[in-house]
Amino acid sequence: MKDDVENREDRVANLKGLGCSRKRVEDARFTQGKGNYVDDIKLDGMIFGDFVRSPYAHARIKSIDASAALEVPGVLAVLTAKDLEPLGLHWMPTLAGDKQMVLADGKVLFQGQEVAFVVAEDRYAAADGIELVEVDYEELPVIVDPFEALKSDVVLREDLVAEDGSLPDGAHGPRKHANHIFTWEAGDKDPTEEVIANAEVVAEESMYYHRTHPCPLETCGCVASMDKVNGKLTLWGTFQAPHAIRTVVSLISGIEEHNIRVISPDIGGGFGNKVGAYPGYVCSVVASIVTGKPVKWIEDRMDNLMTTAFARDYWMTGKISATKEGKITGLHCHVTADHGGFDACADPTKFPAGFMNICTGSYDIPTAYLAVDGVYTNKAPGGVSYRCSFRVTEAVYFIERMIEVLAIELNMDAAELRRVNFIRKEQFPYTAALGWEYDSGDYHTAWEKALKAVDYEGLRAEQAQRIADFKAGKTRSLMGIGLSFFTEIVGAGPVKNCDILGLGMFDSCEIRIHPTGSAIARLGTISQGQGHATTFAQILASEIGLPADSITIEEGDTDTAPYGLGTYGSRSTPVAGAATAMAGRKIRAKAQMIAAYLLEVHDNDVEFDVDRFVVKGAPERFKTMKEIAFAAYNQAIPGIEPGLEAVSYYDPPNMTYPFGAYVCVMDIDVDTGVTDIRRFYALDDCGTRINPMIIEGQVHGGLTEALAVAMGQEIAYDDMGNVKTGTLMDFFLPTAWEVPNYETDYTVTPSPHHPIGAKGVGESPHVGGVPAFSNAVHDAFRAFGLRHTNMPHDHWRIWRTAHELGLHA
Amino acid sequence: MIPAAFEYHRPKDLDGVLSLLTEHGDEARVMAGGHSLIPMMKLRMADVPHLIDLQDVAGLTGISHSDNTIRLGAMVTQHDIIGDAKLAERAPILREAALQIADPQVRYMGTVGGNVANGDPGNDMPGLMQCLDAVFTLVGPEGTRDVPARDFYEAAYMTAREDDEVLTAVTIPVPRGGYAYEKQKRKIGDYATAAAAVQIVKDGGTCTAASIAMTNLSDTPVYSDAAGAALIGTSLDDAARAAAVAAMLGDIDPTEDNRGPVAFKIHVAGVILNRAIERAWARA
């Protein structure tokens, strides 16, 4: 065996470690329909629960009569707030420090709100029972506009007004109005206002980032099973953060945490929708405790779109100042944030507007100020980060639109304006005016590469010709070049400033090497399609020298996985990926001692080489990791415990800051508003690239969701608070047909503080994609005087823009 | 999304269907592909205690050709239409339209009969059949009768068909001249923002016959006699097309929905019709 030193390249390839486009190990089961999702879980005696939901957006509940429903064969119980109240479970805490009704307690605040929970032997009986629950509503005035909410004397949340009419502070400080939730500020107000007041050039714009929804293919759901014999509660569900759910369930139910087991099985997409805690979970748990039977609750598509966590709904007003040459001097941003009836945003506690203060973007802006006002309205609660880190999509959209508006004001090319304002390579680590310390970046190189790849000059020449042809009546089609340069802030996060409900946002990995040289690693995160079982094994393969194919990755079972804060905000690779590498290094350190013992040399006389420890200067003398693993369990080694295991809890020193440069080329039919995305180029820099194929897949997916949001996807309400887009007929979910061809590209600027230099990529394409699509629409009309028009850019809104610009005359 | 309980019937022949319809009255409804009816039942907007599946009923399938007419059995699917070579040759507008309906999965199930009987203004085939001057054959307890597509639609979901009648076939005169089915939609699987069906006969440089119908721009399909008439006798110059568009706009009555406001729909209807006319003329 010893003389059989295969060549090093082959040994590296055999590991399928970092940088390898390893096929996703998950896909074997997903593509054969063998996944195990929550709705696949079937337990003996399992019963079903579903909600009576409010048809009104704002109403008082005068009475609930469940007697007819209880007559339906198979209906077992109908729970209302009155039943939950003795348990203290008629309200529950939200992730944002507010509380939310589990079941309507006297009134409803949004259409679709949970009013009663019908428990039945099967879904059909539950559905029939729901029809027969009679709820007597008294309609109240509806507010769907946050600006109106701040003026109105209609109080949405009487529970937050003291008896004497005064307003106690909310979770994030003083409140200005009964419908006001918080004001959150970052940066320096007075200096920023002064810079802007005295600037040579100022551009101002207001924009609405419309409400939308993550709409994962699998809706939310759970199965709760209370075993009355041993007092243990098992809760399977679509949880992006199973450990956090366990802790929350324990805190609100009083069941000790060791008696709760939360399991996230396969999850069919989350995109933020599955971070929060929903009334369905609480009601299922209660129903299981009451009946002693397992209870399943699964949302249907309309429930999901109408009631579980929306995204965005930010009204943003900006001022950006610059010198005549285009050097940006200051940025001012105000946001009126529509949070719906309860503040259930999923953000780290100290950041009620998420990381909106990344809104200075990729630019060296010396002075900036941000203020965000959160407001209650009669809409569904939520406010999650739909495929982005906390509110980063809003921030990037804001700055990338402001840059375009400033370019118009300066009469300057928008690519050039970006170039002159980028943070320069040598400025990293760079502390932005709103507080963040960007870890690394090389924006100019990425930008040049992107512009060259698309032949930017050539595109502009073609566009000029198109405009001339349009003016000459030779064509009715305009061409837009959509630019976007984004900086993400992901990997939440350092425990010193990032927690959710007091839970620090570290993450974890626990590794066990088996005697024959294979391994299992468990993490505190949970894949929802990101391919963790594939990529985390690759990180480990490179760290411990065992083939990725011999490493099982397991997540999602709180009884077996180490504590972690879950998967969202592109945090898995930056945080749990780092924990994986660090745990791997602990394994390696012990392996080194074992190898030295076996090779009869001093610990420092062996060094790691791909899959083995070698005696320095004598490469023919080595022990493979496989051999070391066997020895670790089966050989008595003086001074060393048997076994080969490690665990690491990783508290990241900083966030990571992936970035990228996107260009979208779009043709627009001025007469119908129909758009055709002719080209989309996406350059991503996510630091060290673990699996290029998975990166490309993530980029394609993120861009497709960006396309959806920019071009048509919205949760729209009418004045009565009715959801107008509650089915997939009206809620735009692109299919292969609508999706353009994507060209992907990359640069590599590793994170200096991450053990393997990786930054995270799952959300970048969404964050950068939305402004690229939107800017393309704006750019097409720039020559005709358009400054800004709100998304989504569906046919009729584009048509309206053309119409208002006089292009139909 | 669970329908109320219903009884499922699967008769083998038309007599069986008719007797079930007679027996259960307005508690019974026939189902063809189910791709309009089942969603309505799941939303509990349609309550159908007795569902009569037409899948096994003899005599409702098949496309047959005679010299001057084409007969489509009610259970012919949109997929069948797309795949039928002879049909594509004799009445290519049917294929062009069917390809713009829904998506392949829906088209495997959705039928001609269901599409025209449904009475939803969003369905594409009613307008198409009005353009082609189709005749619908209805069979009921009183016997068989034929109703022209142009007389069939009364209001949204209200048609000339009696509750106890089954639509068994759609017969069209073999279309002549150039054709176009032009549809604007937001995405695959969407109903039309506006759609136009056009058949035009050209003789020399002159239009000798023209038939125009519009979809999803009123609570029924709109056959615009005046729009067609505006083209006849012209060489389809800009003025003639503008006159046809103006005439059509006088016949439609769109409402606002998520696809857009009325002004937009009117504008798009004009653009779509103009394009359809140009395309049909180029093929004539």
Ligand SMILES: Cc1cc2nc3c(=O)[nH]c(=O)nc-3n(C[C@H](O)[C@H](O)[C@H](O)COP(=O)(O)OP(=O)(O)OC[C@H]3O[C@@H](n4cnc5c(N)ncnc54)[C@H](O)[C@@H]3O)c2cc1C
């Ligand atoms: C996602 C989606 C997208 C769609 N997009 C489009 C589109 O773009 N354009 C379009 O035109 N359609 C569209 N449809 C509808 C689809 O084409 C249906 O096939 C069609 O509307 C109805 O056909 P069906 O055979 O499914 O009818 P069913 O749903 O079975 O029946 C519809 C109605 O007609 C009645 N009926 C059916 N057959 C008969 C008969 N022989 N005699 C009397 N009454 C009968 C039924 O009782 C029912 O009231 C879409 C459907 C879906 C689900």
